[in-house]
Amino acid sequence: MIKADFHVHSNFSTDSKTLLENVVQKGISIGLKYLCITDHHDIDFPQSFDIFHTDKAFQLDFDSYFKSIRELQLKYSSKIDLLCGIELGIQPHLASKALEITNKYSFDFVLASSHLVDGIDPYNKEYYLGRTEDEAYSSYFKYIYENVKVFDDFDVYAHLDYPVRYGPSRNIHYSYRKYADEFDAIFDILKEKGKGIELNTAGIRKGLGYCHPQNDVLMRYKELGGEIITIGSDAHTAFDVAGDFDFAKILLENLGFKYYTIFKNRKAEFIKL
Ligand SMILES: [Zn+2]
Ligand SMILES: [Zn+2]
Numbered sequence: 455m456i457k458a459d460f461h462v463h464s465n466f467s468t469d470s471k472t473l474l475e476n477v478v479q480k481g482i483s484i485g486l487k488y489l490c491i492t493d494h495h496d497i498d499f500p501q502s503f504d505i506f507h508t509d510k511a512f513q514l515d516f517d518s519y520f521k522s523i524r525e526l527q528l529k530y531s532s533k534i535d536l537l538c539g540i541e542l543g544i545q546p547h548l549a550s551k552a553l554e555i556t557n558k559y560s561f562d563f564v565l566a567s568s569h570l571v572d573g574i575d576p577y578n579k580e581y582y583l584g585r586t587e588d589e590a591y592s593s594y595f596k597y598i599y600e601n602v603k604v605f606d607d608f609d610v611y612a613h614l615d616y617p618v619r620y621g622p623s624r625n626i627h628y629s630y631r632k633y634a635d636e637f638d639a640i641f642d643i644l645k646e647k648g649k650g651i652e653l654n655t656a657g658i659r660k661g662l663g664y665c666h667p668q669n670d671v672l673m674r675y676k677e678l679g680g681e682i683i684t685i686g687s688d689a690h691t692a693f694d695v696a697g698d699f700d701f702a703k704i705l706l707e708n709l710g711f712k713y714y715t716i717f718k719n720r721k722a723e724f725i726k727l
Contacts, residue, residue, distance in 0.1 A: 456699045458488035461686020466493040470690040480692035488535045496543030539563035544601040556607040563717040566608035571597045576617035595636035613654040613666035630670035650682025655698040
């Protein structure tokens with residue numbers, strides 16, 4: 455079984471109510487060897503999209519986050535390797551602010567992600583207004599490319615095709631082939647910079663029938679020599695920790711992957727599938 459979940463949230467994220475310790479205990483109870491907490495931090499998250507009605511949506515309280523993780527690392531050191539990561543929202547014009555964060559704090563793992571494109575979350579229907587779904591998806595992928603071009607201090611890019619969860623027809627008309635230029639450009643630069651992608655099993659939970667990114671995108675990543683791949687449930691509850699990891703294992707094996715990746719102290723380690 456896959457023994458490392460590298461994308462998990464707790465109530466340090468605005469969109470989760472789950473106590474960190476409950477997440478850790480769930481990981482232990484199902485036999486995980488590694489668990490990397492990756493709570494959200496989205497620099498300049500626009501308050502107009504704040505459906506949670508807090509005055510600092512997706513702004514991580516770094517000091518108390520580190521303190522809590524360090525305490526649990528000690529408490530459960532004999533049971534699980536608990537790692538401290540971050541899901542850091544990247545936008546090209548905020549790259550220097552993102553770098554300040556990754557320089558200041560000693561994360562084990564930096565999971566870059568795009569929840570905002572020019573300040574709008576594809577989760578909101580406003581993102582699709584005035585353009586076709588193809589244009590909206592293509593803009594998202596191009597934005598990731600812009601991000602990976604200007605920002606280097608991350609390890610893996612999260613859920614590459616996140617908007618297909620929320621677009622008007624979701625993933626019905628979506629395929630790698632349709633956005634081949636955008637994906638190939640992203641993969642070329644990730645390879646050049648020694649970065650990876652994640653297999654995010656939340657796609658199954660969200661009813662897409664696939665992980666993020668979709669199988670044909672994963673296949674192309676592998677074809678272009680991509681080897682660094684972490685596996686994450688993107689759980690926002692203890693229940694979802696390591697969700698659909700059996701499916702993920704079979705999928706990766708079928709695609710020809712022999713290893714998956716974990717990170718400790720920002721260094722990749724490869725674990726046999
Ligand atoms: Zn995310
Ligand atoms: Zn997440």
